[in-house]
Amino acid sequence: MASEQQWKIPPIVQELAAGVQTPPSQYVVGEQDRPDLVAAVMPEPIPLVDLSRLSAASDDPYPDEVAKLRSALQSWGLFLAVGHGMESSFLAETMKVTKGFFKLPMEEKQKYSNRVNGREFKLEGYGNDIVVSENQTLDWCDRFYIIVEPESRTIHSLWPTQPPTFSDTLREFTARCREVVTLILANMAKLVGLHERYFVDMLDKDGVTYARLNYYPHCPEPDRVFGMKAHSDASVITVVLVDDTVSGLQVQGGDGVWYDVPIVPNALLVNVGDVIEIMSNGLLKSPVHRVVTNLERERLSVVMFYSMEPEKEIEPAPELVDEERPRRYRKTNTKDYIADLFETLARGTRAIDRVKI
Numbered sequence: 001m002a003s004e005q006q007w008k009i010p011p012i013v014q015e016l017a018a019g020v021q022t023p024p025s026q027y028v029v030g031e032q033d034r035p036d037l038v039a040a041v042m043p044e045p046i047p048l049v050d051l052s053r054l055s056a057a058s059d060d061p062y063p064d065e066v067a068k069l070r071s072a073l074q075s076w077g078l079f080l081a082v083g084h085g086m087e088s089s090f091l092a093e094t095m096k097v098t099k100g101f102f103k104l105p106m107e108e109k110q111k112y113s114n115r116v117n118g119r120e121f122k123l124e125g126y127g128n129d130i131v132v133s134e135n136q137t138l139d140w141c142d143r144f145y146i147i148v149e150p151e152s153r154t155i156h157s158l159w160p161t162q163p164p165t166f167s168d169t170l171r172e173f174t175a176r177c178r179e180v181v182t183l184i185l186a187n188m189a190k191l192v193g194l195h196e197r198y199f200v201d202m203l204d205k206d207g208v209t210y211a212r213l214n215y216y217p218h219c220p221e222p223d224r225v226f227g228m229k230a231h232s233d234a235s236v237i238t239v240v241l242v243d244d245t246v247s248g249l250q251v252q253g254g255d256g257v258w259y260d261v262p263i264v265p266n267a268l269l270v271n272v273g274d275v276i277e278i279m280s281n282g283l284l285k286s287p288v289h290r291v292v293t294n295l296e297r298e299r300l301s302v303v304m305f306y307s308m309e310p311e312k313e314i315e316p317a318p319e320l321v322d323e324e325r326p327r328r329y330r331k332t333n334t335k336d337y338i339a340d341l342f343e344t345l346a347r348g349t350r351a352i353d354r355v356k357i
């Protein structure tokens, strides 16, 4: 009975990487879609935006910094944030407990499995992404996915007790990222001519923040698999603490070319999510990005996805729709959009294309 659906429950990649010389066929991408391990160098480096120079109020004390943010968002849909107030030792600790979690014995990690009775997939927990089709190309990556905000939505039993400081560190990281996101969203709203609280109020106290800890083991054939397939994030906005020892993240430019996102120690990567692309009626674009693996080295990232309350509607701000710039996206709601996301991610398509007019 079990075997006909075995493809729905792929192995843990960490275990595969320890044993195989060749990635199993489910991980191997078609000839025409193979990764460039070294992608193009960005024609102009992504600006580093100093958040300590941005203001949530309507006056900007440092217009040059705002100009950098605008340019980064217009060209890439992402930027590297410095001046975020998080000490390098704290960021290092966040990475360390993340790595510590993935290095726990398998029985310990399986206590947080994203399988119900070892079978049915659920979003939160440790394991792989959902597999919706036998032909799905799988990512060379294990995840731990957990709701970190609001408190009322968190599931206490899912918070790991090992490493001992894991949960406190993730809670602190959540609180610090929230401050950063509030400031950035105010600035993004101002950039497109909306009231500074427009995006912040969309998240409000019921918005849900998901943390996804990604672990990409070393891979015997990095030129034939992806750590994570090309996608854009279904979030409002995403903040990523990236490994500062191994690169792997690539972003697609408007020209269709893939570029390596450079590593800047202690900077946080911030990218626009699909929801802001829709609400800004396309003025801000949610970047398509992917992750490549490494022959010898593992890589980690800690990703915070900010999302609206599930019943909330998503549509272009009426202020940004007029005759010259007609509405470019249909109305949807967060719950449906997120459901579409998992379906489209698995199929290698984009949820946002389903709502484009």
Ligand SMILES: O=C(O)CCC(=O)C(=O)O
Pocket (backbone or CB within 6 Å): 212, 214, 228, 233, 240, 242, 249, 289, 290, 291, 300, 301, 303
């Ligand atoms: O690992 C990374 O650098 C990015 C991961 C990512 O894009 C995601 O989790 O959505």
Ligand SMILES: [Fe+2]
Pocket (backbone or CB within 6 Å): 231, 232, 233, 289
């Ligand atoms: Fe992403």
